[in-house]
Amino acid sequence: MTKKKTVGILTGGGDCPGLNAVLRAVVKKGVITHGFEIIGILEGWKGLLESKTIPLTLRDVSGILHRGGTIIKTSRTNPFKLKDGIERIKRNIQELGLNALIAVGGEDTLGVASKLFEMGVDVVGVPKTIDNDLSGTDYTFGFDSAVNVVTEAIDRVHTTAESHNRVMVVEVMGRHTGWIAVVAGIAGGADLILIPEKPIDIHALNAAILKRHSRGKDFSIVVVAEGARFLRKPEDEGTLILKDQKTDEFGHVNLGGIGNLVAIEIEKGTGFETRVVILGHIQRGGSPTAFDRVLGTRFGIAAVDCVARGEFGKMVSLTGNKIVTVPLAEALAAPKFIDPELYEIAEVFFG
Ligand code: F6P
Numbered sequence: 001m002t003k004k005k006t007v008g009i010l011t012g013g014g015d016c017p018g019l020n021a022v023l024r025a026v027v028k029k030g031v032i033t034h035g036f037e038i039i040g041i042l043e044g045w046k047g048l049l050e051s052k053t054i055p056l057t058l059r060d061v062s063g064i065l066h067r068g069g070t071i072i073k074t075s076r077t078n079p080f081k082l083k084d085g086i087e088r089i090k091r092n093i094q095e096l097g098l099n100a101l102i103a104v105g106g107e108d109t110l111g112v113a114s115k116l117f118e119m120g121v122d123v124v125g126v127p128k129t130i131d132n133d134l135s136g137t138d139y140t141f142g143f144d145s146a147v148n149v150v151t152e153a154i155d156r157v158h159t160t161a162e163s164h165n166r167v168m169v170v171e172v173m174g175r176h177t178g179w180i181a182v183v184a185g186i187a188g189g190a191d192l193i194l195i196p197e198k199p200i201d202i203h204a205l206n207a208a209i210l211k212r213h214s215r216g217k218d219f220s221i222v223v224v225a226e227g228a229r230f231l232r233k234p235e236d237e238g239t240l241i242l243k244d245q246k247t248d249e250f251g252h253v254n255l256g257g258i259g260n261l262v263a264i265e266i267e268k269g270t271g272f273e274t275r276v277v278i279l280g281h282i283q284r285g286g287s288p289t290a291f292d293r294v295l296g297t298r299f300g301i302a303a304v305d306c307v308a309r310g311e312f313g314k315m316v317s318l319t320g321n322k323i324v325t326v327p328l329a330e331a332l333a334a335p336k337f338i339d340p341e342l343y344e345i346a347e348v349f350f351g
Contacts, residue, residue: 006037007307008098009056011070012044012077012109016130016142017288018296019070022104024061025300031058034308039096044105045112046077049085051092065293068145068286078249079112086119093121100307104128106140107332108250110315114328117313124306125315125328126299130284132179136331137317141299144291146173146283147184153279154188154221161219167209167266167274171259173283174225175252178338180283181225186346191217193346194224194262197338199231199238205262206269208351213272220272224262226255256280298323 009026011019023040030036038056041047054060054072064071079085093101100122103113106129113123127137130146150172161168170190174180178195185193192208194200209220229238243256259276267274288296295318302316302323314325 004035004037005099005307006039006097007100007102007304008039008041008048008053008093008096009072009102009104010041010044010047011072011074011128012103012105012112013074014076014106014129014284015069015074016128016284017068017145017286018141018292019104019128020061020064020067021288021293021296022126022128022141022300022303023056023071024065025297026102026304027056027058027061029301030304030307034304036304036307039098040072043073043075044077044109045079045089046075047072048089048092049077049079049082051096053096066287068288076108076248076250078108080115081249086116089116090119090121100124100312102126102303102307106131107134107335108252110134110328111250111332114313114332117328122307122312124303124312125331126303127315127317127331130173130180131175131177133175133177133335133337134331135334135336136315136326138320139295139318141288141292141295142284143179144295145286145289146180147187148289149283149286150180150184150223150279151187153277153282154184154190154223157277158189158221161221164273165218167220167222167263167270167272169222169224169259169263169266169274169276171224171226171256171276171278173279174227175255176227177335178225178228178343181223182338182342182346185223186342186349188221188223189349190223190346191220192222192350194222194228195338195343196225196227196229198343199229200262201231202265202269206266209266209270209272212351213270222262222266224259226258228258230261
């Protein structure tokens with residue numbers, strides 16, 4: 001009798017809704033159709049460094065589709081930061097008897113996967129992040145859930161802004177791109193949207209708010225992405241606003257707080273009372289939307305099918321409405337910034 005193929009799966013980086021949908025799909029199709037044994041590697045790359053795993057059977061993934069987060073946990077561990085990290089990973093892959101690996105994550109987790117593939121590990125990537133900033137796929141799962149949380153928050157902020165004749169600044173995540181801000185801003189009817197791709201000209205911003213109020217509106221909603229910066233001069237696009245001075249193992253800074261500065265500038269420049277809401281990790285919590293459940297499911301099925309075909313070094317991707325595969329290295333070559341056409345649509349409603 002031939003030995004069952006053993007496939008390891010891990011979730012790395014910031015969690016997001018839809019991760020459990022991927023796990024469920026990989027196990028269902030992997031076990032039932034392909035006869036694989038699936039092993040869950042705990043806490044992303046940390047679990048592979050420390051050989052911390054759990055079996056993932058059909059029973060383990062039952063009832064998890066609607067749950068946010070990830071049942072196999074996550075971390076921002078970078079094995080390339082350790083002197084013997086890659087050696088340990090390769091040794092543990094062998095000792096655990098893993099024939100292939102499915103890595104579910106954003107640019108960092110998939111960056112490690114891509115390098116490991118070049119070193120001979122059979123790996124497939126699944127694109128996850130609320131930021132939607134990965135090239136090589138039109139959408140990452142988690143993004144739609146975050147956008148829905150932000151849209152609801154903007155709706156709620158609208159009624160209180162209107163009652164008090166206030167300007168409300170809503171700060172959202174998205175790292176160095178404005179996807180969440182622009183899509184949720186359009187959906188929530190934001191009056192201005194500030195994103196990393198377009199440094200903030202505070203005079204133009206205040207002029208737009210004043211113009212809007214001179215037309216009889218007595219409140220405004222300003223959505224600002226955490227990675228937005230103030231334009232100082234045309235040649236100086238300002239500095240990032242950070243929560244603290246820490247960086248993670250991939251060198252990322254802790255963004256946050258730009259909303260407070262924008263609010264101060266607006267109040268100073270317009271005289272309108274201004275309040276700030278920083279949505280933070282609420283955007284990553286809770287149940288996935290139907291879209292993310294379906295996208296996570298489609299990605300999970302496609303990834304385990306890649307393993308069955310022996311197609312490695314690839315990332316599954318949503319291109320148009322089809323699930324395709326793209327080389328990991330290509331998908332990670334550059335971040336995906338906001339589509340300028342989408343921003344132009346948002347701009348129609350500014351001021
Ligand atoms: O990449 C997802 C994300 O939520 C970003 O939008 C945000 O900048 C970052 O992660 C926050 O990371 P942490 O959960 O480590 O604070």
